[in-house]
Amino acid sequence: MKKSLALAILIFLFTIQFLNSYGIQRFPKPEFESGYVQPETLLPNPRAEVLAFMDIGVLIISLSVVSWLVIKKRSRNGVFWMSLFALAYFGFYREGCICAIGSIQNVTLALFDKSYAIPLSALVFFAAPLAYTAFFGRTFCAGVCPFGAIQDLVSFRPQKLGTRLNAVLGVIPYIYLGLAILYAATGTDFVICRYDPFVGIWRFNASFGMFIFGGLLLAVGIFIARPYCRFLCPYGVLLNWTSRFSRKHITITPAECIQCRLCENSCPYDAIDIPTNTRNPESKQTMGRKLIFITFLIPMLMLAGGWTGSQLHEPLAGVNAKVKLAKQILNPVTDKNQAETFEIEAFKSQGKQQAQVFAEASEVLHQFYIGGWILGGFIGLVFGGLIAGRIITRYQADYVPNKGNCFSCSRCVDYCPIKLPLETK
Amino acid sequence: MQNRREFLNLLCRGTILTGLAATTGLLVYRSAQSGNCQLGSSCANCGKSGKCNLPQALLYKETVWQLDPTKCIQCGRCAENCVMTPSAVKVTHVYAMCGYCDLCGGYLKPDTKNISTAAENQLCPTSAIKRKFVEEPFYQYTIDEPLCIGCAKCVKGCGAFGNGSLQLQVRHDRCVNCNECAIARNCPADAFKRVPASKPYLLQGIEAKNEEKG
Ligand code: SF4
Ligand code: SF4
Ligand code: SF4
Ligand code: SF4
Numbered sequence: 321m322k323k324s325l326a327l328a329i330l331i332f333l334f335t336i337q338f339l340n341s342y343g344i345q346r347f348p349k350p351e352f353e354s355g356y357v358q359p360e361t362l363l364p365n366p367r368a369e370v371l372a373f374m375d376i377g378v379l380i381i382s383l384s385v386v387s388w389l390v391i392k393k394r395s396r397n398g399v400f401w402m403s404l405f406a407l408a409y410f411g412f413y414r415e416g417c418i419c420a421i422g423s424i425q426n427v428t429l430a431l432f433d434k435s436y437a438i439p440l441s442a443l444v445f446f447a448a449p450l451a452y453t454a455f456f457g458r459t460f461c462a463g464v465c466p467f468g469a470i471q472d473l474v475s476f477r478p479q480k481l482g483t484r485l486n487a488v489l490g491v492i493p494y495i496y497l498g499l500a501i502l503y504a505a506t507g508t509d510f511v512i513c514r515y516d517p518f519v520g521i522w523r524f525n526a527s528f529g530m531f532i533f534g535g536l537l538l539a540v541g542i543f544i545a546r547p548y549c550r551f552l553c554p555y556g557v558l559l560n561w562t563s564r565f566s567r568k569h570i571t572i573t574p575a576e577c578i579q580c581r582l583c584e585n586s587c588p589y590d591a592i593d594i595p596t597n598t599r600n601p602e603s604k605q606t607m608g609r610k611l612i613f614i615t616f617l618i619p620m621l622m623l624a625g626g627w628t629g630s631q632l633h634e635p636l637a638g639v640n641a642k643v644k645l646a647k648q649i650l651n652p653v654t655d656k657n658q659a660e661t662f663e664i665e666a667f668k669s670q671g672k673q674q675a676q677v678f679a680e681a682s683e684v685l686h687q688f689y690i691g692g693w694i695l696g697g698f699i700g701l702v703f704g705g706l707i708a709g710r711i712i713t714r715y716q717a718d719y720v721p722n723k724g725n726c727f728s729c730s731r732c733v734d735y736c737p738i739k740l741p742l743e744t745k
Numbered sequence: 746m747q748n749r750r751e752f753l754n755l756l757c758r759g760t761i762l763t764g765l766a767a768t769t770g771l772l773v774y775r776s777a778q779s780g781n782c783q784l785g786s787s788c789a790n791c792g793k794s795g796k797c798n799l800p801q802a803l804l805y806k807e808t809v810w811q812l813d814p815t816k817c818i819q820c821g822r823c824a825e826n827c828v829m830t831p832s833a834v835k836v837t838h839v840y841a842m843c844g845y846c847d848l849c850g851g852y853l854k855p856d857t858k859n860i861s862t863a864a865e866n867q868l869c870p871t872s873a874i875k876r877k878f879v880e881e882p883f884y885q886y887t888i889d890e891p892l893c894i895g896c897a898k899c900v901k902g903c904g905a906f907g908n909g910s911l912q913l914q915v916r917h918d919r920c921v922n923c924n925e926c927a928i929a930r931n932c933p934a935d936a937f938k939r940v941p942a943s944k945p946y947l948l949q950g951i952e953a954k955n956e957e958k959g
Contacts, residue, residue, distance in 0.1 A: 346908055347844025354880040358840045359887070364918035366809045366945050415921045422924045430772050436939075438772055439807045442924075447769045454762050510925035523921060525829055565757040641935065662820040666934035669818055 372441045386463035387456040396730040402463035411466035416522040420445045421555040422513050425504035432505040453562045457569040461727040475545035478588035489551040494702040497554035502691045508640040545588035560724040570728045573736045577718035583735040591725040596716045618704035622697040629696020637688035646681035808939035810926040811947045814912040816936035819897035826928040832895040833920035842910035842950035845883035850906025851899035868898050
């Protein structure tokens with residue numbers, strides 16, 4: 321009885337006190353007489369920093385080995401085993417972070433936000449695969465990226481999609497990349513990490529939605545090989561464009577193509593360009609007309625896209641925490657269950673001025689307005705490029721891997737009947 | 746024809762590589778420059794840089810996620826939003842701050858009618874806090890870490906009625922250091938930040954001790 325009365329009084333007193341203080345030493349530290357030793361607060365250390373250098377080392381060595389296997393050895397087997405290693409190391413051992421795809425956002429954030437110090441590992445994971453691609457093609461995709469590796473494992477029955485569908489779906493990564501950069505540059509969110517389909521598999525632990533997304537991609541991947549790489553991966557856009565100008569690249573045949581067509585269906589990713597049968601399918605006149613059409617079309621599309629993007633800046637910015645808070649201050653939720661949202665509660669407890677929140681929010685909105693123009697213009701350009709690619713016919717003599725889309729997986733190599741005696745000089 | 750194409754290729758490749766090198770170089774350079782704080786001196790010459798919590802203080806060191814207990818409002822989202830189940834955020838008991846109270850605001854529900862340590866009187870939904878008698882009138886509270894789900898109920902209780910010695914922290918034996926912490930983007934109080942991996946905790950009332958130890 322006495323105890324509960326005391327408790328009631330205590331509670332009353334402390335409730336009053338709590339309203340204007342936190343973390344105050346209300347009760348002095350006791351002086352123990354029984355020789356009691358106060359235990360240490362255990363603080364486990366994070367992963368040792370030197371191990372980040374190990375990751376970087378493994379990345380560089382893997383890239384070198386796979387490039388050598390692809391360009392010099394032309395060995396599908398070797399590439400396969402390297403991709404299994406990547407799956408084990410970067411996937412299951414490192415549990416997916418840091419990865420080259422996500423590092424786009426770290427680099428973007430570091431470029432736009434000077435107070436963000438980018439870790440060296442993130443910078444190397446961004447730059448090294450691109451540098452290797454500039455010399456050897458997308459060898460990173462072939463045997464270093466764990467995303468590619470896991471999708472490669474499940475592609476049992478790859479179907480041909482046809483060039484048109486491939487081209488149209490191929491636009492999605494550009495949009496994804498644009499959005500990811502916009503959200504990273506404004507410090508809003510890392511969308512690539514948020515919608516990472518496989519990270520839950522690496523950790524054997526994920527939210528329900530993540531599992532569904534990852535499982536769905538793998539299921540689709542049985543019939544459409546590497547769906548994430550081809551139709552989602554934002555880093556793939558950068559790799560694609562770098563690879564187009566690569567110094568060396570995998571070739572299907574080690575010598576001259578004899579047009580035997582044996583490799584025609586060997587690529588699970590529809591990445592082999594098939595020869596066009598006529599040498600000059602179009603007159604100069606039609607060519608010229610098409611070119612004029614495109615030169616007018618692309619700026620129009622960019623303008624239209626930019627305008628649309630700028631109009632959409634408010635919904636786009638809606639997920640930004642600062643904008644969200646400002647909105648909630650303006651329109652407090654009137655939910656019976658909850659007096660105020662946690663955001664408002666936190667805002668009140670931090671003693672910030674309303675005006676400051678509004679100023680920050682309008683600053684973010686302005687960034688999104690400009691970002692909306694750029695993003696929209698970029699998407700317009702991509703669609704223009706898509707149309708241009710569809711209507712311009714290009715001359716092509718042999719069966720060759722499309723340098724942009726080819727993942728350098730080396731499958732097609734085994735289909736070519738021409739074999740050179742192993743010449744490793 | 747062939748030559749022209751090769752030249753174009755070379756040109757484009759050169760442009761891409763230059764761009765890449767410029768970006769990387771800029772970030773490296775900037776990081777070397779921006780290493781200073783309000784004190785105005787460069788971190789490279791600062792004697793405190795080993796203890797400093799600003800990420801820019803440590804050039805190119807790896808960072809980890811941590812939450813600032815002074816900002817936290819104990820909303821409970823830490824328990825739900827972490828990519829790990831149960832959450833990598835758990836309560837950490839700073840014994841140095843604890844009053845060893847009999848009526849622990851973090852241990853017992855505030856409206857407890859009769860004082861007993863029965864589970865229904867405990868705040869913690871998983872009974873993760875263990876109470877042990879030390880000497881009259883002091884009790885020691887320890888956390889059974891595997892049981893804690895990071896719901897912050899005890900933190901709220903201890904902060905309201907006690908010394909605030911129970912604090913949420915990202916426990917780095919469980920955290921997988923996501924590139925972007927899944928809780929950080931949902932924390933209403935903006936309590937999460939990247940901190941240098943060499944100084945991975947942001948506890949109240951324990952800093953002094955750490956500094957003594959060097
Ligand atoms: S190496 Fe051959 S099979 Fe593999 S992606 Fe490239 S073209 Fe397709
Ligand atoms: S999400 Fe933020 S405010 Fe909520 S309990 Fe975690 S740190 Fe505290
Ligand atoms: S009340 Fe919540 S945060 Fe505190 S020990 Fe129990 S589970 Fe952990
Ligand atoms: S970084 Fe990842 S694992 Fe660590 S607390 Fe945040 S969500 Fe959980």
